[in-house]
Amino acid sequence: MQLQDLYRDVILDHNRHPRNFGPLPEASASIEGFNPLCGDRLTLRLRLVDDRVDDIRFEGQGCAISTASASLMTEAVKGKTRDEALALFDRVHRLLTDDSAEIDDAKLGKLAALSGVREFPARVKCASLCWHTLASALKSPAPLPGPSVSTE
Ligand code: ZN
Numbered sequence: 001m002q003l004q005d006l007y008r009d010v011i012l013d014h015n016r017h018p019r020n021f022g023p024l025p026e027a028s029a030s031i032e033g034f035n036p037l038c039g040d041r042l043t044l045r046l047r048l049v050d051d052r053v054d055d056i057r058f059e060g061q062g063c064a065i066s067t068a069s070a071s072l073m074t075e076a077v078k079g080k081t082r083d084e085a086l087a088l089f090d091r092v093h094r095l096l097t098d099d100s101a102e103i104d105d106a107k108l109g110k111l112a113a114l115s116g117v118r119e120f121p122a123r124v125k126c127a128s129l130c131w132h133t134l135a136s137a138l139k140s141p142a143p144l145p146g147p148s149v150s151t152e
Helices: 003-016 064-077 082-097 105-119 121-139
Strands: 029-035 040-049 052-061 148-150
Touching: 003 064, 003 105, 029 121, 040 064, 040 121, 052 064, 052 082, 064 082, 064 105, 064 121, 082 105, 082 121, 105 121, 121 148
Parallel strands: 029 148
Antiparallel strands: 029 040, 040 052
């Protein structure tokens, strides 16, 4: 099996069966994200306990890439500290936007599947929407309801 096929399978699987999808009671931050280029919308809710992402869930409607990216993201950041999650945001942002960025499977795990989006520049914002929303939630945890994030 080619690596690209493996990446595609990960994206398809997370689109069909999104992880951590649904409401989150007792969220400490709730942020809306919108990608006008594609029409992707998501609401990200997370609960921070002792500066650690105790739980995180998302809802919304978007294309396969935006849904899969959000699903992969929630899996990846759950249990991480705020700083670890922001470091992961930086790493994924580079992966999506910098063609020369190294695809380090050891550090990225399943998130490496998002690197396939680099071949489709119009879809980068679909994949990065949830990550920008996460960064916003972590950098300025706001009382509910939180501010809106747009990739524009
Ligand atoms: Zn999209």
